[in-house]
Amino acid sequence: MLSDIEQLARAFNCAERVLIITGAGLSADSGLPTYRGVGGLYNGNTSEGLPIEAALSGPMLQRDPALCWKYLAELGRACLGAHANAGHRVIAELQRLKPQCWLLTQNIDGFHRAAGSPDERLIEIHGQLAPLYCQSCGQLEHDLAACLEAQLPPRCRQCAGVLRPPVVLFEEMLPEKALDSLYQQIGQGFDLVLTIGTSASFPYIVEPVLRARAAGSFTAEINPARTELSATVDVYLPGKALDVLPELLGHISGDRICKSTL
Ligand SMILES: [Zn+2]
Numbered sequence: 672m673l674s675d676i677e678q679l680a681r682a683f684n685c686a687e688r689v690l691i692i693t694g695a696g697l698s699a700d701s702g703l704p705t706y707r708g709v710g711g712l713y714n715g716n717t718s719e720g721l722p723i724e725a726a727l728s729g730p731m732l733q734r735d736p737a738l739c740w741k742y743l744a745e746l747g748r749a750c751l752g753a754h755a756n757a758g759h760r761v762i763a764e765l766q767r768l769k770p771q772c773w774l775l776t777q778n779i780d781g782f783h784r785a786a787g788s789p790d791e792r793l794i795e796i797h798g799q800l801a802p803l804y805c806q807s808c809g810q811l812e813h814d815l816a817a818c819l820e821a822q823l824p825p826r827c828r829q830c831a832g833v834l835r836p837p838v839v840l841f842e843e844m845l846p847e848k849a850l851d852s853l854y855q856q857i858g859q860g861f862d863l864v865l866t867i868g869t870s871a872s873f874p875y876i877v878e879p880v881l882r883a884r885a886a887g888s889f890t891a892e893i894n895p896a897r898t899e900l901s902a903t904v905d906v907y908l909p910g911k912a913l914d915v916l917p918e919l920l921g922h923i924s925g926d927r928i929c930k931s932t933l
Pocket of ligand 1: 829831
């Protein structure tokens with residue numbers, strides 16, 4: 672009888688098309704606070720008495736860029752002060768092993784990129800923190816750290832327009848390119864869908880799992896706490912990604928061949 676983690680390793684070795692979905696729990700292992708979307712870093716209201724969802728919203732960036740940027744800067748400093756961890760590196764390795772292994776992330780910290788996940792198979796559904804760009808003329812600004820130290824909101828060197836990161840703020844649409852790419856890949860089907868450190872509260876996180884399940888594909892979840900998906904997936908591995916993923920990679924590397932019988 673295979674253990675849960677051995678079952679997942681075997682499913683990976685047997686799969687051609689794999690989708691890995693990551694959420695804030697993975698970056699929490701790097702020391703980042705877990706946040707729901709871009710805003711869950713905060714509980715409740717800001718010191719201005721606003722819900723954080725209002726402070727970190729698209730309309731607020733237009734109405735009061737300094738206030739919105741006060742909280743964007745907190746996110747930015749948290750990300751700049753942390754690094755990709757062993758979990759991110761294992762995921763990049765899994766993508767090297769499987770040329771059809773896709774990665775969908777809710778995280779905006781850029782750690783997957785830093786850990787070596789290939790751009791062309793990385794879908795950052797909530798966007799990313801850098802590079803900043805000018806809302807007026809489109810000019811890019813690559814030095815996020817310098818911008819966070821200067822007066823907020825950061826302004827364009829060319830036209831003094833307000834800069835912003837390419838993240839999805841509250842009340843903004845998901846990036847069309849990322850959505851297209853996601854649904855194109857979902858349409859092709861996956862042999863294995865694995866969610867890691869996500870609370871699974873968004874439809875575009877839950878849907879790929881449910882569709883894989885309905886198609887008879889293997890589904891798995893790694894998360895310290897149970898989510899609404901835990902009872903649905905074939906294998907639920909309680910634990911931190913940082914601990915579980917290196918162990919999983921050990922099983923995968925130790926037994927690279929797909930064995931269809933127990
Ligand atoms: Zn500009």
